[in-house]
Amino acid sequence: MTQLKKGDKKLINAWTFYDWANSSYPLVITSAIFPIFYENVTSTKVDGKVISDMVSLFGMEFKNTELYSYVVAISFIIVSLSSPILSGIADYSGSKKRFMQFFCYLGSLSCASLYFFSKDNLGLGLLSILCASVGFWGSLVFYNAYLPEIAEQADHDKVSAKGFGMGYFGSAILLILNLVAIKAFGMPAKYSFISVALWWIGFAQITFARLPNSSNNNTSEGGIIFKGFRELKKVWQQLNHIKQLKRYLIAFFIYSMGVQTVMLMAVLFAKKEIVGLDDGNLIVSVLLIQFVGILGSFLFSRLSKLIGNIKSLGVTLFIWIGICVGTYAFVYTPNAFYVVACAVGLVMGGVQSLSRSTYSKLLPETEDNASFFSFYDVCEKIGIVIGMFAFGAIEGITGGMRNSLLALIVFFILGFIVLLTIPKSKHVQ
Numbered sequence: 511m512t513q514l515k516k517g518d519k520k521l522i523n524a525w526t527f528y529d530w531a532n533s534s535y536p537l538v539i540t541s542a543i544f545p546i547f548y549e550n551v552t553s554t555k556v557d558g559k560v561i562s563d564m565v566s567l568f569g570m571e572f573k574n575t576e577l578y579s580y581v582v583a584i585s586f587i588i589v590s591l592s593s594p595i596l597s598g599i600a601d602y603s604g605s606k607k608r609f610m611q612f613f614c615y616l617g618s619l620s621c622a623s624l625y626f627f628s629k630d631n632l633g634l635g636l637l638s639i640l641c642a643s644v645g646f647w648g649s650l651v652f653y654n655a656y657l658p659e660i661a662e663q664a665d666h667d668k669v670s671a672k673g674f675g676m677g678y679f680g681s682a683i684l685l686i687l688n689l690v691a692i693k694a695f696g697m698p699a700k701y702s703f704i705s706v707a708l709w710w711i712g713f714a715q716i717t718f719a720r721l722p723n724s725s726n727n728n729t730s731e732g733g734i735i736f737k738g739f740r741e742l743k744k745v746w747q748q749l750n751h752i753k754q755l756k757r758y759l760i761a762f763f764i765y766s767m768g769v770q771t772v773m774l775m776a777v778l779f780a781k782k783e784i785v786g787l788d789d790g791n792l793i794v795s796v797l798l799i800q801f802v803g804i805l806g807s808f809l810f811s812r813l814s815k816l817i818g819n820i821k822s823l824g825v826t827l828f829i830w831i832g833i834c835v836g837t838y839a840f841v842y843t844p845n846a847f848y849v850v851a852c853a854v855g856l857v858m859g860g861v862q863s864l865s866r867s868t869y870s871k872l873l874p875e876t877e878d879n880a881s882f883f884s885f886y887d888v889c890e891k892i893g894i895v896i897g898m899f900a901f902g903a904i905e906g907i908t909g910g911m912r913n914s915l916l917a918l919i920v921f922f923i924l925g926f927i928v929l930l931t932i933p934k935s936k937h938v939q
Contacts, residue, residue, distance in 0.1 A: 617645020
């Protein structure tokens with residue numbers, strides 16, 4: 511079995527290139543072009559004005575954005591239930607990269623299938639959304655598990671931030687290319703979904719060409735599924751004896767309900783709740799978030815060296831609370847939304863990068879990193895499920911997405927409180 515060499519610059523560069531490849535999905539599909547496309551396609555308009563945002567599926571009526579949030583939430587349920595088993599299998603069978611490749615190809619091909627999305631085949635279109643989400647988040651389970659294997663602990667913040675920075679920059683390039691093609695050459699928006707598939711698959715080959723399947727020496731002899739479950743049991747038993755790591759996972763679980771829900775629903779929120787914000791300016795605001803996010807990921811990496819990871823994460827959550835409160839109370843115009851977009855970009859890159867690197871620092875010495883990172887991903891995914899269902903349900907009950915922000919405020923406050931209770935250690939302050 512090929513051994514990974516920690517600190518190898520070529521290996522680290524290849525690893526970070528997967529962020530460059532797959533970040534085209536969260537930007538183009540979940541944040542920018544597809545949400546606008548989805549809202550336009552599923553809304554009933556007269557003279558350019560929306561007269562109904564209701565859609566029908568399986569004989570039931572939903573608000574279009576409410577249904578979207580439920581479908582995305584279901585995708586996270588699938589990932590959270592499957593990733594622990596697959597991660598355990600990957601560690602034992604030495605097939606970590608193969609699982610990563612499978613989810614990469616599932617996600618990218620599902621993005622391409624969104625080309626056929628229409629209100630008339632809503633069920634199949636929602637299935638494509640589901641599979642694209644499963645593919646993206648499923649591949650990250652195995653991608654993240656490589657971090658403690660390729661970089662020394664002291665470099666985790668820097669390497670993690672580099673990955674997110676690459677992702678923000680690369681996906682922004684693809685979005686700009688698509689915008690030029692749409693605005694200057696009249697390309698239908700649905701062709702951009704195919705471009706995501708090609709970008710994701712194509713650049714992922716740089717990562718796959720250099721990463722080995724695994725760095726451990728476990729064999730794949732019989733009973734592999736049960737070996738995976740036994741690994742998960744070991745991880746759970748270890749978590750019960752590592753107070754700092756367990757407390758961090760609780761905080762991460764809670765604030766993830768807010769962070770990822772904002773990422774997934776921000777454009778749809780702006781589309782419905784911000785008066786006078788047209789589609790072009792909305793996409794510009796998404797690009798603004800991307801470029802500020804690059805700065806944010808490196809800024810908070812530097813901050814973590816000065817005051818420590820936990821305090822830096824606390825700063826991001828405090829800002830998140832301010833963003834949600836301010837948006838709920840004051841953000842009704844495009845200019846106000848641009849200010850919020852800058853603030854979101856700043857903390858989005860920081861909280862994602864620091865969350866991943868902080869967890870990797872807290873891990874005990876182990877070769878079964880995929881199994882440990884499956885717990886990290888399960889916490890995040892279940893948190894997102896709760897966040898998305900809460901966001902959609904509150905909109906469905908109250909009739910407005912703005913009221914859903916109240917749930918996010920609660921998530922960030924509770925996550926901040928738990929974060930303050932994490933005991934200090936020599937690795938993470």
